[in-house]
Amino acid sequence: MYVILVYDIGERRVIKMLKLCREYLNWIQNSVFEGEITEVKLKELISRAKKFMKEEEDSLIIFKSREERWLEKEIIGQEKNDLDTFI
Numbered sequence: 001m002y003v004i005l006v007y008d009i010g011e012r013r014v015i016k017m018l019k020l021c022r023e024y025l026n027w028i029q030n031s032v033f034e035g036e037i038t039e040v041k042l043k044e045l046i047s048r049a050k051k052f053m054k055e056e057e058d059s060l061i062i063f064k065s066r067e068e069r070w071l072e073k074e075i076i077g078q079e080k081n082d083l084d085t086f087i
Contacts, residue, residue, distance in 0.1 A: 002071065003042065004063040005033045009053065016052050020045065 005025055009017050018027075024045045025033035037045070042062070049060055065071050 001039065001042070002036055002065045002067055003034065004071075005045075006061045006063075007031050007049075007059065009058040009060075013052055013054075013058065017049060020048055 003025070005021060007017050007021070008031065014031075021027070021033045024037055024041055025035040028034050046060070046062075053060065
């Protein structure tokens with residue numbers, strides 16, 4: 001599946017969340033990640049995030065789609081992270 005993950009998390013926990021999300025998805029902008037991920041890996045990411053999140057203060061929002069092609073993305077201005085891969 002293809003996901004867009006957005007988080008709003010306390011300052012002391014931001015680095016932990018950033019590092020965790022980078023293990024699973026592509027960083028595209030501050031607190032925003034996207035990419036293909038399996039259901040199992042997504043559950044693993046969420047489980048790991050919950051260990052240091054404070055659910056009464058922090059939020060983790062995940063938008064899911066079966067495939068990237070079902071999602072239209074328009075970038076206005078400078079793209080923060082180019083996702084092109086070279087083989």
